[in-house]
Amino acid sequence: MRRATLTALSLALTLALSSCSPAPAPQTDTVFAMDTVMELTVYGDEELLGEAQALIADTEARLSVTREDSEISKLNKTGSGTLSGGTAALLSRALEICALTEGALDITVYPAVRAWGFTTGEYRVPGEDELSALLKKIDYAAVKLAGDTATLPEGVLVDLGSVAKGRLGDDLAAFLTENGVTSALLNLGGNVRTVGAKPDGSPWRVGVRDPFGESYLGILEVRDVSVVTSGGYERYFEEGGEVYWHILDPATARPAKSGLVSATVVGADGTLCDGLSTAVFVMGLDRAVELWKAMTGFDLVLVTEGGEVYITDGLEGSFTLSGDYKTKELQVVRRG
Amino acid sequence: MVKTRTLVTIILCILLLAIAASLFLWLRPAxxxxxxxxxxxxxxxxxxxxxxxxxxxxxxxxxxxxxxxxxxxxxxxxxxxxxxxxxxxxxxxxxxxxxxxxxxxxxxxxxxxxxxxxxxxxxx
Amino acid sequence: MNLKRLCRDAVLTAVALTIFIVELQIPDLLPIPGVKLGLANIVTVTALFTLGPVDALAILLCRILLGSLFSGNMMALVYSLSGGLLSFLVMLLLKKILTAKQLWAASVFAAVAHNLGQILAAVAVTATPSLFIYLPILTVSGVVTGLFTGAAAQFAVKRLSGVLKN
The missing domain is CATH 2.60.320.10 (N-utilization substance G protein NusG, insert domain)
Structure with a gap:
């Protein structure tokens, strides 16, 4: 009888204790930089976070358009400048993406963004004359880069904000990987970079915000990629019953109304994903799908004004609709 | 055959463990x-x-x-x-x-x- | 002989169903799925210990199926079924090692097994392992209700075995 009791007790205890196996503790850090809150979660050495912070600070110091002493600000002020290796490489890559997207991404749209008040928060709708004058200053092809020396025509201003966070994510991921980290999540203000998978081997779960509500549109299960969303629902203003959002169409210098309300790009190249998310939002569904079919290395989640959700076939199985979208039909776009 | 006392002990043990576990799980905040x-x-x-x-x-x-x-x-x-x-x-x-x-x-x-x-x- | 057996099992099923439906009218004791008296199990236990496994299983399955149908809760069928079958299995095993006087104990283990079966089904159906958090409280509930139905069944077996067997 004693034995039965003891067996029952020890069995129950074993069961109770076995559910409490310790998980490795992540190192986390919150950094305010590049106009946003960044959250770093790294499974690895604590010291790596300090160096990651330094990398973020350096990136911001080089690329910020609001900091007077950044390389980009100096270039914009004087019309020419010798850039550091990293900045020159990013400018070169950004110009490539502008060309790839036939100007749907244009790093020289900055004067227009400023005129609409999106840099300061003092929103206004520029008049027709002002817009056509601004339009003449938008031309990424006018940016010349020879070696590390960049030159801009009079009045043309460059902003690498549309690719900076993507590149930062790539740089951070490369730095962490070099230092033996196999699991990290870098949330650079809604621009997410994942390194490896979670420590338990399961993929990272990235929620894509519902452009029309508070919760998620769907959830992406990913590893080793960047996830970047562009949408018109976070930074916008209303005037005279019209909504104006911060993503401008370089072809009109007005907020891009392409029929999309949210564009998410998923891929291994964070710089490309970042630049493409803006471009795809500007291009609209049909042109975006065409671009996707012509290229490799990324996938898309697109939401139209009507609330329809399109994904490209590479995300089949890793993207699931959630919330109010659960009952909707997911449109899967395939090649060919 | 199993003695009734053994049965009572086993059931009592299960009951007590379950009560303890319930209290532990339920009083624990989320x-x-x-x-x-x-x-x-x-x-x-x-x-x-x-x-x-x-x-x-x-x-x-x-x-x-x-x-x-x-x-x-x-x-x-x-x-x-x-x-x-x-x-x-x-x-x-x-x-x-x-x-x-x-x-x-x-x-x-x-x-x-x-x-x-x-x-x-x-x-x- | 067969006709008699059929009638007897049918009557017992009807009794179980009646108890089941009447019990549904009693408000929930706790807002936890699965916490209930399970009075209909008195019939299952009684049948198992007087008539044997085949008749008891037939009565149990008919009661679960018709009970779900009559109460308009067909969605609960999978939970009742997995709970019912697991508890039946446990009782069948215990019947081999317990005497008639220890029938109440078989009922306790059966009730606990019933609730375990329900949770297993619930976890499988909803794909939510965190439902196991209900296991301890359902075990407590199973012990208490199992004692009650077990005592009732033991009483019924003592009084009815003569009537039912022939």
Whole structure:
């Protein structure tokens, strides 16, 4: 009888204790930089976070358009400048993406963004004359880069904000990987970079915000990629019953109304994903799908004004609709 | 044959252990106020109850039936449902308990956790 | 002989169903799925210990199926079925090692097994392992209700075995 009791007790205890196996503790850090809150979660050495912070600070110091002493600000002020290796490489890559997207991404749209008040928060709708004058200053092809020396025509201003966070994510991921980290999540203000998978081997779960509500549109299960969303629902203003959002169409210098309300790009190249998310939002569904079919290395989640959700076939199985979208039909776009 | 005393002891042990475990599990706070709503085990909503400023209603409708959820700052409940047992409605408000609200007929689970069921969020 | 057996099992099924439906009218004791008296199990236990496994299983399955149908809760069928079958299995095993006077104990283990079966089904159906948090409280509930139905069944077996067997 004693034995039965003891067996029952020890069995129950074993069961109770076995559910409490310790998980490795992540190192986390919150950094305010590049106009946003960044959250770093790294499974690895604590010291790596300090160096990651330094990398973020350096990136911001080089690329910020609001900091007077950044390389980009100096270039914009004087019309020419010798850039550091990293900045020159990013400018070169950004110009490539502008060309790839036939100007749907244009790093020289900055004067227009400023005129609409999106840099300061003092929103206004520029008049027709002002817009056509601004339009003449938008031309990424006018940016010349020879070696590390960049030159801009009079009045043309460059902003690498549309690719900076993507590149930062790539740089951070490369730095962490070099230092033996196999699991990290870098949330650079809604621009997410994942390194490896979670420590338990399961993929990272990235929620894509519902452009029309508070919760998620769907959830992406990913590893080793960047996830970047562009949408018109976070930074916008209303005037005279019209909504104006911060993503401008370089072809009109007005907020891009392409029929999309949210564009998410998923891929291994964070710089490309970042630049493409803006471009795809500007291009609209049909042109975006065409671009996707012509290229490799990324996938898309697109939401139209009507609330329809399109994904490209590479995300089949890793993207699931959630919330109010659960009952909707997911449109899967395939090649060919 | 087994002695009755042995049976009584085993049953008593099970009972005491179960009571202890119940108390431990139920008195333990949920450790957060994010309500994750699951349908068929898949995340449907992830509602940060502390971030809510006003009452919000969520209607979960499937071919099995309807559950109407009401979330308020700090708490959530099933306001009405067309399930036969009404256990989910009778549960009342879920405020700080690790035990989930369950509607078995509709395969709906509402669980409080420390954080949302996603690791990061993208939006723009 | 067969006709008699059929009638007897049918009557017992009807009794179980009646108890089941009447119990549904009692408000839930706790807002936890699965916490209930389970009075209909008195019939299952009684049948198992007087008539044997085949008749008891037939009565159990008919009661679960018709009970779900009559109460309009067909969605609960999978939970009742997995709970019912697991508890039946446990009782069948215990019947081999317990005497008639220890029938109440078989009922306790059966009730606990019933609730375990229900949770297993619920976890499988909803794909939510965290439902296991209900296991301890359902075990407590199973012990208590199992004692009650077990005592009732033991009483019924003592009084009815003569009537039922022939």
């Amino acid at each position: 450790g957060g106020r994010v309500a994750n709503v699951y349908l068929d085990g898949e995340l449907l909503y992830s509602i940060d109850l502390d971030a809510l400023t006003e009452k919000k209603t969520y209607t979960v409708e499937t071919d099995r039936g309807v559950n109407v959820l009401v979330a308020e700052p700090g708490r959530i409940r099933v306001e009405s449902a067309d399930c036969p047992d009404q256990v989910c409605v009778d549960f009342g408000w879920l405020t700080d308990s690790a035990a989930p609200i369950v509607c078995l007929p509709h395969r709906l689970v509402i669980q409080l956790t420390g954080e949302t069921d996603v690791d990061a969020e993208v939006g723009g």
